[in-house]
Amino acid sequence: MLLSDQAGQTAAAKIPRPATLRESVIEAIQELIVSGQLKPGQHLVESELAELLGVSRQPVREALQQLSGEGWVDLHPGQGAFVHVPTLEEADQLLAVRTLLETESARLAAGHAGEDGVKRLRALCARGIAAVQSDDVDAAVATNSELHALVTDLSGNKVLAELAAQVARRVRWYHTPVARQRGMASWDEHTSLIDAIEAGDEQRAAKIMRDHTEHTRASYMEQRENEPAEPAPKPVRRRRPRTPSAS
Amino acid sequence: MLLSDQAGQTAAAKIPRPATLRESVIEAIQELIVSGQLKPGQHLVESELAELLGVSRQPVREALQQLSGEGWVDLHPGQGAFVHVPTLEEADQLLAVRTLLETESARLAAGHAGEDGVKRLRALCARGIAAVQSDDVDAAVATNSELHALVTDLSGNKVLAELAAQVARRVRWYHTPVARQRGMASWDEHTSLIDAIEAGDEQRAAKIMRDHTEHTRASYMEQRENEPAEPAPKPVRRRRPRTPSAS
DNA sequence: TTTTAGTCGACTGCCTACAGCATACCGTCC
DNA sequence: GGACGGTATGCTGTAGGCAGTCGACTAAAA
Known part of the structure; x- marks a missing residue:
């Protein structure tokens, strides 16, 4: 038996290589954005990020471009x-798009998912419920993402899964505040979703997923209604205040 | 009246700026791939592309990364x-994903599109039919893309439109051979789609779009069935044969 | 006081250079 | 004859540097 065949499981292979700097930078910047250290509309100066992260400008540039493709930052040519x-x-x-993609994923997953898939879904669901019960919002949100990602994986359509993942990453940005509000209800819905998938009932799985994501959406919109819009921080190139050299 | 308000039309603004080198390089490489000058699986050496296009490696690198995000090339860290x-x-x-996205777009477009939108759809449709009748396959494919893009725009959901555009760009790669086969039938379907959108009939618009994209899909699969798969050119790093210095 | 021209500063876009690494080749040992 | 280790090669990943450009600030004119 060849060594490469031994690992039938996907994740088993690949030692967690330090990866390229670019990828590390991407994750770091995402983290900075999600955590709010970088505020919406803020001008991201390459050299500052480079210094902050201890790398040169090049990996930062490449990271910013990739993040632009995923909708995290806007790239204004010549401005930054x-x-x-x-x-x-x-x-x-x-x-709305997430609802569309995930509903279809759930439908397909109900048709394709095997025993093993359902087992993994149940495990994730249990972890999520535990997280909610111990009031660990971050863990709950993370597990929620993992669960949804697994559903899209089980759909068997890789393109769909990848696209859904991309959308989900962006959704996660605003998801944290909602999670606290939705709490346990969300996980009850997950449980019935898994039941439907296990039963192979495509219609029901799709309907549950649609309702589920729509609940999240409604919850988010409701939440946002209350906080009045910020005073539209137009994206203007920040400028370091002129050094008051001698005065 | 402000000057910027004068141009109500979208495309009217923006002088065709020389754009950044990166964008030019992206388009150039896409063209090389679509035209077949760069074959699937081929190793793209940054320095070679740089020399070929007359730029340095940096813009090429950035272009390759963006193209990777859009599914045109695969980036193997450390290999290229x-x-x-x-x-x-x-x-x-x-x-299949395209069908999903465009079906939803058509449904929404039927609900949102105004008179102006329908008029623009008709114009594009006429152009496409003219292209088919004069056997201009490239123009027909291009117009087809424009028409579908316009439908997604008219859906009113920008995120959906952007995602659909991304998918459509990839689809277009394999679309040309199908277009020749489908020919006129495709444009008849477009016409009825526009009729449904004009009538505001969401159900019918969605159904027509679904059937339409599924026809294209079936046509493509049928076409591919015939040509036996290539002998799997595993992506191996090409290496210039060692210079037979003296022999 | 409002508009307009001019100047300065800083950041982006691009190029060049270097270090690390992965692969292919080749000789040697079992 | 086949496997293994050494060596060479050329590519990628990263860093640093320079010129162009955009925006902001200042001062002069209407």
Whole structure:
């Protein structure tokens, strides 16, 4: 038996190589954005990020471009990169797209998922419920993402899964505040979703997923309604205040 | 009246700026791939492309990364970039996703599109039919893309439109051979689609679009069935034969 | 006081250079 | 004859540097 065949499981292979600097930078910047250290509309100066992360400008540039492709930052040619400002309208549209993609995923997953897949779903669901019960919002959100990602994987359509993952990453940005509000209800829905998938009932799985994501969407919109819109921080190139040399 | 308000039309603004080198390089490489000058699986050496296009490696690198994000090339860390090898399975999945996105777009467009939108659709449709009648396959494919893009735009969901555009760009790669086969039938379907959108009939618009994209998909799969798969050119780093210095 | 021209500063875009690494080739040992 | 280790090669990943360009600030004119 060849060594490469031994690992039938996907994740088993590949030692966690330090990867390229670019990928590390991408994750670091995403983290900075999600955590709010980089505010929407803020001008991202390459050299500053480079210094902050202890790398040169090149990996930062490449990271910013990739992040631009995924909708995290806006790239204005000749001006630089700005943290994307998520409008209410856009969030609504994004969540609508997520509903579309995940509903289809759930339908397909109900048709394709095997025993093993269902088992993994149940395990994730248990972890999520545990997280909610111990009030660990971050863990709950993370597990939620993992669960949804697994559903899209089980759909058997790799392209669909990849696209859904891309959308989900963006959704996650605004997802944290909602999670606290939705709490346990969300995980009950997950449980019935898994039941439907296990039963191979495509119709029901699709319907549950649609309702589920729509609940999240409604919850988010409701939440946002309350906080009045920020005073539209137009993306303008920040400028370091002129050094008051001698005065 | 402000000057910027004068141009109500979208395309009217923006002088065709020389754009960044990166964007030019992206388009150039896409063209090289679509035209077949760069074959699937081929190792893309940055320095060679740089020399070929008359630029330095930096813009080429950035272009390759963006193209990787859009599925044109595969980036193997530490090894370089390879032209993506489109498998039959992946094409099927990609077309399935396109069906999903465009069907939803058509449904929304039927609800949102105004008179002006319908008029523009009709204009594009006429152009496409003219292209088919004069046997200009390239123009027909281009117009087809424009028409579908316009439908997604008219859906009113920008996120959906952007995602559909991304998928459509990839689809277009394998679309040309199909277009010749489908010919006129495709444009008859477009016409009825526009009729449904004009009538505001969401159900019918969605159904027509679904059937339409599924026809394209079936046509493509049928076409591919005939040509036996290539002997799997595993993506290996090409190496220039050692210079037989003195012999 | 409002508009307009001019200047300065800083950042982006691109190029060049270097270090590390992965692969292919080749001789040697079992 | 086949497997293994050494060596060479050329590519990628990263760093640093320079010129072009955009925006902001200042001062002068209407």
